[in-house]
């Protein structure tokens with residue numbers, strides 16, 4: 090409890106932050122949450138990290154939006170100066186006026202320029218029901234598939250490779266399966282910061298004797314628990330992974346029976362890998378060949394080995410190739426389909442799995458039904474009773490490029506509706522992204538704070554936080570979990586589902602979901618029908634009773650399937666498809682002008698763009714200022730000192746911030762968290778995209794660092 094405040098009620102819910110999906114109990118006094126306890130959830134068993142334990146008070150911050158805002162005439166759309174007063178830019182409005190302006194502006198653009206002139210970003214921080222209704226609004230009300238969310242910035246390449254290889258974009262085994270692993274291969278992930286409770290299960294496994302292999306250009310805290318660390322050169326993931334695959338084949342460690350019965354494409358992969366011996370790849374990835382062979386042997390010969398990865402793998406122009414290699418590693422060793430094995434992309438936000446499942450992506454309807462599959466399209470046209478567009482829409486970065494397209498471009502984006510996302514902080518090359526958002530003829534932002542994106546809006550709609558509404562979220566383990574409201578939204582802020590319905594009405598849609606909790610249930614039940622192949626057995630009533638059910642779950646009797654692919658893969662052939670990957674260099678290599686590599690990421694205490702955690706008293710007290718991390722030798726070489734200030738510049742922008750010593754950051758590299766608006770890391774990053782997942786290369790671009 091905070092201070093000596095006693096609670097007068099407790100409410101069971103889910104942590105609002107990361108994809109681990111820890112269950113919590115809010116302790117409430119009046120209209121204030123005063124404490125939180127970890128609940129006995131399947132993902133956390135009572136454990137919480139510092140964000141879950143102390144990060145709840147942002148909902149009571151005085152910056153909360155409590156009334157709709159409308160931009161004053163003639164005020165330019167640009168980032169505010171530090172300390173700017175919102176009253177100089179916006180005026181308060183009634184809900185009636187704000188909604189009429191918000192929906193009316195979009196309607197006008199659709200009438201004048203057609204449905205492709207509009208786009209929407211939903212949110213992985215909202216509920217499944219909000220994600221489902223948002224994509225339905227864009228697909229029916231706007232009339233196109235220009236709908237996306239932050240999955241495009243985190244695991245879109247993982248999903249592309251997984252759908253292609255194993256026929257499903259979600260994890261094969263829950264994190265807690267590491268309990269049954271003899272070897273845990275963690276690559277491109279910093280779980281002690283980003284999925285802290287998940288990391289505790291890994292550390293527990295190491296304590297009982299499991300071998301952790303940590304492969305990452307930065308050696309982070311989990312390295313202290315690792316059996317082997319592979320600090321490979323940033324950008325050389327495919328060289329490293331192909332070398333491991335080569336060694337497995339070369340040393341006769343292929344699981345022949347598994348390959349014969351459940352794999353396709355092995356002969357092509359083996360031929361491709363001939364050129365990727367550990368000895369040939371060692372100079373490229375920076376890991377000695379004997380170590381590569383030792384790890385390959387240990388992985389292939391482990392009774393159970395599991396692969397977990399994060400955005401260090403996915404956020405590259407070769408992110409899909411990286412995951413293709415991981416799929417191949419699990420497949421040719423037969424390390425999939427049993428407890429303690431499999432493939433686990435650690436999902437970032439609390440509901441990024443669920444928002445993707447619900448169809449908040451431009452090429453997929455709910456449950457990953459392709460919009461350009463005539464059968465799937467016809468099913469949804471019949472289900473929703475409306476004609477649908479069969480052309481995939483634009484992705485996050487493409488939409489902002491299209492906002493700056495010439496007027497003659499029939500696909501120029503002119504109006505947007507953004508619910509709970511903050512692309513003016515989270516997108517790459519922020520000067521471009523902010524210019525694009527500021528150039529829109531009409532921008533509606535629905536959020537709980539006046540975020541960097543909201544400052545560029547024409548209309549701002551004050552929404553509800555996770556702790557103020559009922560809804561479900563699906564965690565990284567495919568558990569659908571129920572969140573309950575602890576307090577009411579402040580002032581005139583409203584539940585997002587209510588706002589979505591008003592926007593739909595303004596766009597001419599005749600929706601009648603009830604305004605109370607039964608409306609949430611009605612949307613969930615509609616979504617359940619749309620996703621019958623995954624969650625048919627998870628009814629609303631069952632969620633009310635059980636609180637957390639894992640999918641696939643196809644009937645009321647089905648307990649849910651935490652481990653999939655036990656007997657077949659959901660591909661056309663029933664086999665895992667291997668796709669060889671070659672070496673594709675990062676889009677922007679260091680050179681004489683910009684000689685260092687920038688890697689961006691997160692910190693333990695701060696969450697994504699910082700709009701929530703930087704307004705949490707305890708979390709912001711622990712990490713109050715933006716820092717850039719470099720190792721001691723690199724700082725000395727550049728004449729820099731820890732605690733001093735540095736200016737970091739790329740071809741796209743520059744930031745000034747404090748330096749922190751981190752000897753886990755390799756030579757020639759600087760690491761920046763992206764949560765700090767005063768030193769926004771994404772001013773520097775490159776918007777080059779992976780061609781398959783359309784994910785930007787946040788993990789690699791060229792910068793120079795100098796004393797500020």
Ligand code: SF4
Pocket residue numbers: 104105106107108109110111133136137138139140141142284285286287
């Ligand atoms: Fe919340 Fe993730 Fe921490 Fe669990 S690990 S308490 S879900 S932030």
